[in-house]
Amino acid sequence: MTTRANELLSRRQGSSLVLTLNRPEARNALTGHLIRAIGDAVIEAENDPEIRAIVLTASGDRAFCAGMDLRSFAEGGDIGTGDDPATTAYYRLTRGETAMPAIGAVNGVAIGGGLELLLGCDLIVATAEARFGLPEAKRGLFPGGGGTGIGTRIPLSAALEMTLTGEFLSAQRAFDLGLVNAVVAADDLVATALDYAGRVGSCAPLSLAACKELVRLAVTDPSQVTERLSHWQSVVFTSEDAIEGATAFMQKRQPRWKGR
Structure with a gap:
């Protein structure tokens, strides 16, 4: 059985931070401790200029995340509320507001809060059994x-x-509906997510931030797009990276991004 100290595993893989929910005996259900551990990892990633993407996956093959730990909830336990920095960062992740793209790698059921966590991811890869x-x-x-x-x-x-019946989507139907970007074999799950992360990470950080915010706003709050578009135009098109992108293209080499 896992302990609180290792409920979330974290490792660097190139320019990606791979986070693994590690409560397989509880179907990786969310507790307050796990929520804050994820939030702390998000803050770490946002403060590290070498990290360009987060990959979020889980231990075991039964569940990516079964949502709220109902046993803890029923017993009045900590379920991850509050305004501390780690909790706030976790909920920014679920809203898709992290500074860098996030990619979900789903190896089992993702229900309730587990699916809500995935909705904050910008791309989702799943096994056929998910x-x-x-x-x-x-x-x-x-x-x-x-x-x-x-x-x-x-x-x-x-x-x-989904919400009115409470019934599940298969991985294939989730792919057909556009929730999932790719359905792959279990052995290829994390590698596929890392491949996406590598391709995302090869792009300019400011460009990624602009695309992520503006594409999401176009769906969730179109009234904000014009103002934020103006902001990002002034930031991105006058940046050092914009000059570097054009220069690298002319010199036929890979750009060296600075994030400014």
Whole structure:
């Protein structure tokens, strides 16, 4: 059985930070401690200019994350609320507001808060055995951690079906609906996610931040796009990296990004 000290495993892989939820005996369910550990890792990544992407996966083959740890919740345990920096960073991740792209690698069921965590990822890779669900209504709850925003990633009819019935999507249907970017064999899961991370990380950091925010806003809050577009135009098009990108293209070499 894992201890609190190793409920989240973290390792560097090139320019990516790979985070592994490590409570397989509890289907990687979320506790307050695990939520803060993820948040701390997000802060670490955002403060490290060498990290260009986060890859989020989980131990075991049964579950990516079963959502809230209901046993802990029923016993009145810590379920990860508060305004401390780590908790705040975790919920920024679930809202897709991290400074760098995040890629989910799903090796089993992702339900409730586990799926809400994935909705903060910009790309999702899954095994054929993965399943996705928001079953809160069956338990007298609702997806209060951002799951009701599932309609920004899949068609409205499918989003309503998921939330109103509480039933699961297969990996293939999730792919067909556009929730998942690729369905791969289990042995290829993390390698595929890292391949995406490498391709993402080869792009300029400021460009990535602009694309990530503006593409999401175009779906979630179009009224903000014009203002934020103006901001990012002034930041990106006058940056050192913009000059470096053009120079590297002319010199037929790989650009050396500085993030400014």
